[in-house]
Amino acid sequence: MAEISTGGGGHSAKKGQPKKMNLRVDFTPMVDMNMLLLTFFMFCTSLSKPQVMDLVYPVKDDQILNEDEKNKVKDSKAITLLLGKDDKVYYYFGKIDNAKYQDYNSIQEADYSPNGLRAILLERNADAVNQMIALKRQKLHKEINEADFKEMSDKIKNDPDGQVVVIKPTDESTYRNLVDALDEMQICSIGKYAIVEMSEGDTFLLQNYLTKGVYGSEREIPR
């Protein structure tokens, strides 16, 4: 334990000379205590703060899309994602029309892996993605500053001719599916997306696909 040993010993010291003190303090208990504190801190704290994903939901009254937005969705640029159960996602392009109701293969299946949903979105949104990559490279090389970067990336993402994604989570999907889908928007530089509830037509298409046309043959096509 902490000791202050007097070095040498009596006989070697000359008379009259002050005793040489060896002041050596044992730090072991100090280290013990520090280690304890350290372990406590490691268990009770988290280094990383959680992240947030900001969302803006439409106000309920205008849940029904206005004329302008309707036109956009009609556009072939629009892609609708139906988040199904068991981590599956189903998608179709453009708006629902009669041909889609007739053919149960009008919607396709994908998953949340890089080769699934992301590959499709990247292909559809290649322009914006490439611009974003170029922009990020510029930022990395300090050619543009933070504010410019923000402004320019906003511009790319909100390009009026850009990809529009409508996310429709079904009742069987989980919260994780929703966040994954939103995350893909971020990765694929899609600025225009919305979370919308499933419509009758979407349910019809999905059921028709899952039952390979049986559902559709038994029911009337929704308007």
Place this chain on the structure above:
Amino acid sequence: MAKIKTKKRDTFIDMTAMSDVTVLLLTFFMLTANFIPIEPVQVITPASVMETKVPDYNVITVLIEPGGKVYLNFDRPNDKREILEKMGARYDITFSEQEKTNFMEPTTFVGVSIAQLKEYLTLDMEDQKNFLRQTNGVPTDSANNQLSMWIQTAKSVNRDLSISIKADQTTPYPLVRVVTSTLQDIKENRFSLITTLRNMPEGF
């Protein structure tokens, strides 16, 4: 027989350097780490590539556990006190000073209906946890939507509060929708989802 003379060696190790290192590490942890907040249920949030951090203050946390129970917390003790008083006035319940102080604790989540709140606030921390396990969280059904009441009251107390939803990744979507549509109903259509960080995939 000759005695084998073992040389007496000094086994004293100088721990000063070691102590230096540990103190350094300790300082690092103390300065950078933030305490894991104690929550009534442990939820695992999904991961996203978003890099925006949770704001430091003025946050309403809406916690959704996998079974759909909703818990609520506000981060400023003074706000909490005022919110409780206002909610009490709205539902004709008077809370004692002790209950108010109890409510101001950062670990006290609103996790019960307002009728049970008085009973809940008399309990200590451990009993509160058990109590929450037996109850159904803040009522969110359309006939008696106390979640919207709480949030509206909170907003009237402090305009700057921002809402973040923290839900478990396995929560079925309809249970999350209950909360988001409640927020939409009271025109709080700007909120954030709490996620953990995951790295941006290669090449983006």
